Amino acid sequence: MVHATIRHRKTKNRDVPLSGLFNGEKEENTVNNNTSPEAVRRLKDSEEESGGTQGSLKPAPTPRTKIPVGQGLQRKSSTSSKEYEKKSNGYSEEHEDEYDGHNGDSDSLSSCLTEPDPTSLKTSSSTGSLHSGYTLSGSMMSLFSSGDFGVVEVRGRIQFSLVYDSQREELQVKVCRCEDIASARKERSDPYVKTYLLPDKSSHSKKKTAVKKKTLNPVYDQTLRYKVRIGELRSRTLNLSVWHAEPLGRNVFLGEVEVSLGLWDWTCTMPLWQNLQPRVLLNPESISSRGTILLSIKFIPDGYEGGGLPLTGELHIWLREAQGLLGHKGGAIDSFVRSYILPDASRQSGQKTRVVKRSISPTYNHTMVYDGFHSSDVREACAELTVWQREGLKPHILGGIRLSCGTGQSYGEDVSWMDSTEDEIAVWNSMIENPNRWVDATLSIRTNLAPRST
The missing domain is CATH 2.60.40.150 (C2 domain)
Structure with a gap:
């Protein structure tokens, strides 16, 4: 009777939603059951990644394919490396499990990103x-x-x-x-x-x-x-x-x-x-920021490499990693990054990284290449990078960055997405002033991106 009463009171006082409870069970099984296929796979991935992703990451070369997009821009290629995660050991028993029911149910940029x-x-x-x-x-x-x-x-x-x-x-x-x-x-x-x-x-x-x-x-x-x-x-x-x-x-x-x-x-x-x-x-x-993103960016003007190459200007964005991602429920999350070169927000302009699972500091090591630029286009364009959390079948946006000159205008028209911060503007201007050189940046993943129509 005593044991039954204790079990009943513990169950009654655990204020955990069903989704959090099932997620917790999965996580516990992954950590404790060393003979499961999932554990074997994760251990194998961890051993493979530990040697290649520490230290300096390098974007891997890939075949180039051209896809025409708006404003003369073209998407060329994207690459990614294997996931790199580090996990710390900890205890896993307690009565006061504290999970919040907050869940951002929207994948629309215009509806998710509001001014705090x-x-x-x-x-x-x-x-x-x-x-x-x-x-x-x-x-x-x-x-x-x-x-x-x-x-x-x-x-x-x-x-x-x-x-x-x-x-x-x-x-x-x-x-x-x-x-x-x-x-x-x-x-x-x-x-x-x-x-x-x-x-x-x-x-x-x-x-x-x-x-x-x-x-x-x-x-x-x-x-x-x-x-x-x-x-x-x-x-x-x-x-x-x-x-x-x-x-x-x-x-x-x-x-x-x-x-x-x-x-x-x-x-x-x-x-x-x-x-x-x-x-x-x-x-x-x-919450004005949900973590930081580490990236490198460079612009290669047309003909800069000699011999008339490249034929048009190229923008290279190397997404290295994110740190301290703050998910909607806390803990490790499944995340990915989407990129667009505005004013073109079509599917052909959009690219995304692979999903990195169960990490608050994921390593993406993903390179996005856009061509079709003229020198004048760079000051009118904006590179928008948004970080997403995947929960089930529906992703939820965490925040993002916008790299541009921050003038509020594009090709003479007022646009809401030219809202870059001082740090973002400094990175973009440094890229323009140093052609064919990587510009390294660590930027805050902000939540106050001005909404734009998609």
């Missing part, structure tokens, strides 16, 4: 910053959370230190202690500390300390380790939350701290104190 409310982009008591260029109101974890976090008034502080071991490619989070935390049950708490390396909220990202019984000043002195490349740290947010462990019910939230690793001073290795903060709900509409 400027009033929501302010700093509050619990700040999670995905990138160093801006801050968000509320906790980034709240995007994926559900449940009542206001049962106990948050107080106290936590001491921790961060060290990155470059030889092991390992982030070491040492949780030292907490002081004067809130009491969850009759002047006592059984606290433990849980961490996530956001935006990944999968079981691979979740780490936990031991539970300390009947204390408001627990001492842990435990180190939680994450396998992560140093290039990804600037797009990650470390979430440390303190919980009271409830054996026969839902665990009680006692406070949290979020650290933007892009802003962290890595020369400081000594333990620091930070006050615990309440979880403040974050409106998904206030």
